[in-house]
Amino acid sequence: MLLDAETALADAPPGHKDEVRLWLRLLTCTNLIEAEIRRRLRAEFDTTLPRFDLLAQLERHPGGLTLGEISRRMMVSNGNVTGLAARLEEEGLVERRVSATDRRAQSLRLTARGRKEFARQSAAHEGWVAELLGGLSLVEREALQRLLGRAKASVRAGLQEGGA
Amino acid sequence: MLLDAETALADAPPGHKDEVRLWLRLLTCTNLIEAEIRRRLRAEFDTTLPRFDLLAQLERHPGGLTLGEISRRMMVSNGNVTGLAARLEEEGLVERRVSATDRRAQSLRLTARGRKEFARQSAAHEGWVAELLGGLSLVEREALQRLLGRAKASVRAGLQEGGA
DNA sequence: GAAAAATAGTTGAAGCCTAAACTATCCGCA
DNA sequence: TGCGGATAGTTTAGGCTTCAACTATTTTTC
Known part of the structure; x- marks a missing residue:
């Protein structure tokens, strides 16, 4: 799994769709947080x-x-x-x-x-x-929450179509 | 010792800190997309x-x-x-x-x-x-891209502190 | 130039994860 | 009552992942 897919793709030639860049950034964010949480769960609580x-x-x-x-x-x-x-x-x-x-x-x-x-x-x-997400303002967090909700809905709709 | 009886994972009942709800939604989104991509890579390309x-x-x-x-x-x-x-x-x-x-x-x-x-x-x-992210408008995708960039920066800042 | 430290890669043990095949049980129905 | 299909869980084989220990080679240092 790419921990920092975005960085990895940094020197990729353009031509990737917009959506792929968004997906890679989403993945990067999640993986950064998840890796840190795993690390701390292991270190502090085994x-x-x-x-x-x-x-x-x-x-x-x-x-x-x-x-x-x-x-x-x-x-x-x-x-x-x-x-x-x-x-x-x-x-x-x-x-x-x-x-x-x-x-x-x-x-x-x-x-x-x-x-x-x-x-x-x-x-x-x-x-x-x-601590990790504390750098975002309340307004930013609310906007992000809302947009991720929209993304979730979009994905679920996409799953319906394919899996029908 | 903090005893937060409400705390739980997955789809976030109230009682969580704001940030945890945001994190759980981020995780859900990513996992939905990732699971589908894995499934299709397997089904179509083995x-x-x-x-x-x-x-x-x-x-x-x-x-x-x-x-x-x-x-x-x-x-x-x-x-x-x-x-x-x-x-x-x-x-x-x-x-x-x-x-x-x-x-x-x-x-x-x-x-x-x-x-x-x-x-x-x-x-x-x-x-x-x-296809999966196509339900978002261009404006939404751009806003999401930007906010995720902010989130990434926040996380990296958080990592610096802890790991210094 | 030889010992010591760093680096490239492999291996082994253990946990996570899935799909598919399997066992045991329950439920609907004639 | 008994059969057939659904459901709850386990097992197995195989891939992914890490960490730690290991081998082989290169670089540093004295």
């Missing part, structure tokens, strides 16, 4: 972004979530969640319980330790993001 | 994004690049490039040559077939991106 994301899902749903629900919310495959859940369970941060009404399904929830650990990570994470 | 990115680097440098240069430009590890290069060589899309002046180094360049294949992929890629 964990990874996927693990953090999974804990965040559970935090939002104290009643527990099935593996399938997690997989849909995180937009990753089922098999992926199987592995993540196994590691988090081994670390004692989450626990599984087989559903009373459906013996195929099992729901995951945070353990007390998981809740406590995630709270620490989450607070730090919030600070990191605020 | 290849992957990292392979495509590596070919793109070589395309821009017809004189060849050493593995180390590629690794720096793509901002990935050395070992990563070793593996990618091995697969691309096996597919006959790139060729290696040991440097005449430094027996440690070897430069990679596109084969004729690699050049031809990349041209096909690149044209398709450009079309996909244009």
Whole structure:
């Protein structure tokens, strides 16, 4: 994955469409932030972004979530969640319980330790993001939020067409 | 100790700091586009994004690049490039040559077939991106480009501080 | 000129991720 | 009741990615 696709493309001959330049800049921004967050999660908490994301899902749903629900919310495959859940369970941060009404399904929830650990990570994470994006004014952040919303809508529309 | 019970990832319920909501939307946008591009590269060309990115680097440098240069430009590890290069060589899309002046180094360049294949992929890629982002007006795209530039600058500034 | 430091690249272990094939269970329906 | 299709999750094979340890070579330094 190109961390700085834009720089890489800097000396590319013109002829790329406008949209490609926009896409590369979007990718660059995201990758810069994501790489830094991964690095800090690893350095300060010895964990990874996927693990953090999974804990965040559970935090939002104290009643527990099935593996399938997690997989849909995180937009990753089922098999992926199987592995993540196994590691988090081994670390004692989450626990599984087989559903009373459906013996195929099992729901995951945070353990007390998981809740406590995630709270620490989450607070730090919030600070990191605020620090990294803090150079933007409130007005800029709002404009960006709105435009990214438009971009998201555009992409989803594009997916509809192709996948129909 | 900060205990923010509202904090979570994915599609951002309220309670997050402004910046986190912005970050999550940025991430969602990028992931949507990236997943679709990966899917199409796989479906239509039986290849992957990292392979495509590596070919793109070589395309821009017809004189060849050493593995180390590629690794720096793509901002990935050395070992990563070793593996990618091995697969691309096996597919006959790139060729290696040991440097005449430094027996440690070897430069990679596109084969004729690699050049031809990349041209096909690149044209398709450009079309996909244009299609996915085509729902934005020119004005919106320009505004987004500018704001993302600002965001990038903010992040780089944030990295300086932390990493100094 | 030889030891030491730096550089180019490879390898191995481990985690993340997917698609596809598989098992187990549930549900609808005749 | 029993069959067939849907659903929940696991497994497997393979690619991507990193870090750390390693080999080979070059450069620096004394």
